Amino acid sequence: MINLETPKKYRGFVKQVHEVAENFLRSNSRKYDLAEHAYPKELDLLASLVDGMNESGQSQGAGAAGVRVKDDAKDTGVKNGTNMSSVLSVIEMCWGDVGLLLSMPRQGLGNSAIASVANDEQLERFKDTWAAMAITEPSFGSDSAAISTTAVKDGDAYILNGEKIFVTSGDRADSVVVWATLDKSKGRAAIKSFVVPKSLPGIRVERLEHKLGIRASDTAVIVLDNCRVPAENLLGDPEIDTSKGFAGAMATFDNTRPLVAGMAVGCARAALELTRELLEEAGVEIDYDRPAQSQSAAAATFLQMEADWEAAHLLTLSAAWMADNRQPNSLEASMAKAKAGRVGNQITLRCVELASTLGYSETELLEKWSRDSKILDIFEGTQQIQQLIVARRILGLTSSQLK
Amino acid sequence: MARTDPMGVGLKVLNRIAQSTVIDRLGLRDAAEKAVYHGAKNGFRAAGAAQRRFAKVGGPGQGARPSTHATGVFDLNPTEDQQMMVEVIEEFAREVLRPGAESAEAANDTPKEVLSQTAEFGLSLINIPEELGGLSPDRSAVTGVLVAEALAGGDMGQAVACLAPSAVATAISLWGTEGQQQTYLPAFGGDDVPAAALAVAEPRMLFDPLALQTRATRANGGYVLTGLKSGVVRGGEAELLVVAADVDGRGPSMVLVEPAAEGVSIADDPGMGLRAAGLSRLKLEHVQITEDAILGTPDDYREMIRLSRLAWAGLALGTAKTTLEYVKEYVPTREAFGEPIAHRQAVAFTVADMAIELEGMRLTTLRAASRVDQGLDARREIALARKLTAEYGMKIGTDGVQMLGGHGFVKEHPVERWYRDLRAIGVMEGAVLV
Numbered sequence: 001m002i003n004l005e006t007p008k009k010y011r012g013f014v015k016q017v018h019e020v021a022e023n024f025l026r027s028n029s030r031k032y033d034l035a036e037h038a039y040p041k042e043l044d045l046l047a048s049l050v051d052g053m054n055e056s057g058q059s060q061g062a063g064a065a066g067v068r069v070k071d072d073a074k075d076t077g078v079k080n081g082t083n084m085s086s087v088l089s090v091i092e093m094c095w096g097d098v099g100l101l102l103s104m105p106r107q108g109l110g111n112s113a114i115a116s117v118a119n120d121e122q123l124e125r126f127k128d129t130w131a132a133m134a135i136t137e138p139s140f141g142s143d144s145a146a147i148s149t150t151a152v153k154d155g156d157a158y159i160l161n162g163e164k165i166f167v168t169s170g171d172r173a174d175s176v177v178v179w180a181t182l183d184k185s186k187g188r189a190a191i192k193s194f195v196v197p198k199s200l201p202g203i204r205v206e207r208l209e210h211k212l213g214i215r216a217s218d219t220a221v222i223v224l225d226n227c228r229v230p231a232e233n234l235l236g237d238p239e240i241d242t243s244k245g246f247a248g249a250m251a252t253f254d255n256t257r258p259l260v261a262g263m264a265v266g267c268a269r270a271a272l273e274l275t276r277e278l279l280e281e282a283g284v285e286i287d288y289d290r291p292a293q294s295q296s297a298a299a300a301t302f303l304q305m306e307a308d309w310e311a312a313h314l315l316t317l318s319a320a321w322m323a324d325n326r327q328p329n330s331l332e333a334s335m336a337k338a339k340a341g342r343v344g345n346q347i348t349l350r351c352v353e354l355a356s357t358l359g360y361s362e363t364e365l366l367e368k369w370s371r372d373s374k375i376l377d378i379f380e381g382t383q384q385i386q387q388l389i390v391a392r393r394i395l396g397l398t399s400s401q402l403k
Numbered sequence: 404m405a406r407t408d409p410m411g412v413g414l415k416v417l418n419r420i421a422q423s424t425v426i427d428r429l430g431l432r433d434a435a436e437k438a439v440y441h442g443a444k445n446g447f448r449a450a451g452a453a454q455r456r457f458a459k460v461g462g463p464g465q466g467a468r469p470s471t472h473a474t475g476v477f478d479l480n481p482t483e484d485q486q487m488m489v490e491v492i493e494e495f496a497r498e499v500l501r502p503g504a505e506s507a508e509a510a511n512d513t514p515k516e517v518l519s520q521t522a523e524f525g526l527s528l529i530n531i532p533e534e535l536g537g538l539s540p541d542r543s544a545v546t547g548v549l550v551a552e553a554l555a556g557g558d559m560g561q562a563v564a565c566l567a568p569s570a571v572a573t574a575i576s577l578w579g580t581e582g583q584q585q586t587y588l589p590a591f592g593g594d595d596v597p598a599a600a601l602a603v604a605e606p607r608m609l610f611d612p613l614a615l616q617t618r619a620t621r622a623n624g625g626y627v628l629t630g631l632k633s634g635v636v637r638g639g640e641a642e643l644l645v646v647a648a649d650v651d652g653r654g655p656s657m658v659l660v661e662p663a664a665e666g667v668s669i670a671d672d673p674g675m676g677l678r679a680a681g682l683s684r685l686k687l688e689h690v691q692i693t694e695d696a697i698l699g700t701p702d703d704y705r706e707m708i709r710l711s712r713l714a715w716a717g718l719a720l721g722t723a724k725t726t727l728e729y730v731k732e733y734v735p736t737r738e739a740f741g742e743p744i745a746h747r748q749a750v751a752f753t754v755a756d757m758a759i760e761l762e763g764m765r766l767t768t769l770r771a772a773s774r775v776d777q778g779l780d781a782r783r784e785i786a787l788a789r790k791l792t793a794e795y796g797m798k799i800g801t802d803g804v805q806m807l808g809g810h811g812f813v814k815e816h817p818v819e820r821w822y823r824d825l826r827a828i829g830v831m832e833g834a835v836l837v
Binding site: 004006008009078291306307310311388391 | 474475476477478479480481482485545609610611613705708709731734735743745746748751752754755756758759760762763764766767769770772773774777779782783784785786787788790791794
């Protein structure tokens, strides 16, 4: 039966996460926006709280590891599972602060990658690590197949060489999931991911970036210089299977894109809520029954933003719902990411405009959200990459036909 | 109200179709072509062509109300009943409405055969509870949206014509007194479903259904109704009207009007699209109505406006989906500069955006409908669904023509009709209801 409300069983959980977001993230938003690269120590307490919730089951399976597909084939009913609870949790946390959510210890994108593709032995071995994700290199961004970091088998280890940029939490995490090629001539199929502990010799943080937004989150340049990584840290199949191509490594994105869409949804909701309060203080009421064109321009603008937000929100939840119900969702994940990425950015920027200099000033967080939201239309696949994916799927075209 | 057997609507609709002349279903293709062009008649003429009179029965007490119920699980799957019903209606839309769209448009009307076929389906009964002679054990706005979407997937103009009597029946079943329900609803369950229209819009700038110029003022122990209505579906044929009017001392409300009453006249008022819906203007000049002609409260009126907007959102989904499907088929086959135009990002990304916005507006509309079914406040969600379907429904319509270039502008392809139909979304008020 069609129902798109927050699942009943997660409502209490969402409320809890909202309180955490308000008290730990939102309250420290400006502080770590101004103190870029300072370690948000408040998060240590929060992280141990989250670990505790995970162990006691109160977390509803949410968090970076919630994207793992669990084997419960016997259950044939409609499921609201960990993909849903993870997305709901991310939305609330990013209502609090996107940068701080990205800085949550042991909740990195690398952790999601491990949860998505690791075997059971690896999952157990890496369960306590805080893993960052390293894909991008100075010479490429969206074109992940162009990876030039190499991994050469040497006995019971691989030797990794290369430079990785835009590594979220690359400084604070204690390991990095590095994408590298076993043989550049074999194309995408030769690209594998490796869990590289930062304690190994040969891996170092070169520098940290200064950014437009999400300043609470550290973004590192990482250099691998003859870094010897145990062979058992390779995630997935070590063989180069050209028939399978890139699918294995890219599968992570089907799970993480709804999460990034959720980040945009949460950030935009923060801006909408504050803008609505400020509009009401200024005497502008939003009337859902009267035609928008008969209301003030500000109210009509707000209605348009809220409508776009609603679409992004529901696309995000539906992509997560499909993952929970084992339906292939790469099309829907990209649709959610495309819509949420762009409207998250448009909404936050428009809210600044509506609030005029009040919105532009650091006295409110509106200007910060409009800076934070930009990255959400870029990382985990830019707007344009999502459009390519959606268009190829809808039109039945290959990547060589639709470039 | 007790929850009745959930195996309701779909099977009953299927059963009705089985009893009706299923074999004739496909024969209707020809029927649509037989529709006679009569064009738009000029000026107002006496309404109430069919002269059906409704003998008043029953009392003023509150009539029966359909039940609602909630579910706690996020779920995108329709019920099996809904799924079955949608499949049948989609087939009807594909086999009958779509091939007949061009001639229905030329005739400015929907063929009687098509209307009686949907009446045989029980289209006007789907949202009426069983104890009132309807088919539904539970009212469902979701079902209404899915039905509107499926019908409009064939042709929005004919879909509106088919759904118009259902709007009136649904309004009476949701908000009628016992007497109003007993007087009017049995006719909608019979073989000869009356033509009926829910007349809300008025022809003027910035029309707001909460600020009406049509007024009912106290007179002779009842009211006298005066005003001008537009967007009245098949007004010339209507046997029963529900008219939106500002009722003395009450505010905007619904009023039941039998078109044979003195002072009621109708004029054809065709627009850029929806021509098969036979849109008309309705003139009300000192029409005497009785106290018991008032349908529901002003709050019910607001609810009617919302549910009507939801139905229009559902219609937008169907036509937008059909437009996307058409463009998807076209752009890989059309070549320019030595390769299919689908291979160009400018084209492919436009198609991607059509798909993304369609999915977003569909989910938003379904959420709004499911909130209605659960008895939750759906004001916000309905407003957002209306906003999205008006904005992106039209965007999909205009991109649909654009992707075919000059070929989209000529009638060789149906995209120009869908473009005209989609402009109705966000403009129309009333007429249809879920």
